[in-house]
Amino acid sequence: MIRAFNGIEICFETNEIIVMTENHSNTRTKVEPRIMHVLKILMNNSPRVVSREQLIAEVWNNYGGADDALNQAISHLRKLLNDTNKEDRIIETVVKKGYRFIGGDTIVLGDRRKSSNLTNNMRLWIIIASIIMLVATFMVYYSTTKNSNVPIAPEDKKTNVVTPAPEID
Numbered sequence: 001m002i003r004a005f006n007g008i009e010i011c012f013e014t015n016e017i018i019v020m021t022e023n024h025s026n027t028r029t030k031v032e033p034r035i036m037h038v039l040k041i042l043m044n045n046s047p048r049v050v051s052r053e054q055l056i057a058e059v060w061n062n063y064g065g066a067d068d069a070l071n072q073a074i075s076h077l078r079k080l081l082n083d084t085n086k087e088d089r090i091i092e093t094v095v096k097k098g099y100r101f102i103g104g105d106t107i108v109l110g111d112r113r114k115s116s117n118l119t120n121n122m123r124l125w126i127i128i129a130s131i132i133m134l135v136a137t138f139m140v141y142y143s144t145t146k147n148s149n150v151p152i153a154p155e156d157k158k159t160n161v162v163t164p165a166p167e168i169d
Contacts, residue, residue, distance in 0.1 A: 008082075010036075012036060029080055034060070035073045039077055041059070045101070046103075049100045051097060
């Protein structure tokens, strides 16, 4: 599934963040799975606040150094999402509570692989339909030439012509 907002696409299946630049080119960045998991939790719970404890429990399974790892993950996500304006954050820090994703309305674009597979399936069906039409056209043509209305010249048949014998009086 791909989610998009503010010129940013997030693909959770491939762990990529795609940012459209000002010159309309895309910058595609591979992201570590745990960092993507943090982002996914924040986006799925938006606009609610997700506590640090919940993130640590779900992503790092209460690992001892997870507190620092969460700080680094949020910092890394902010860099990737160009979240530099402290007044208008995409990922907001709620003091003593946790974090909240407020990046605007996200649009679910679907999975590109599925649409690609759908396109491939459509091509396959078009090819099959074309072959069927070609075979049907050939069969119609072949059957109409056999039953053509064009007159056929009669065959010369050799007949035994018996000439009558002369009558004797």
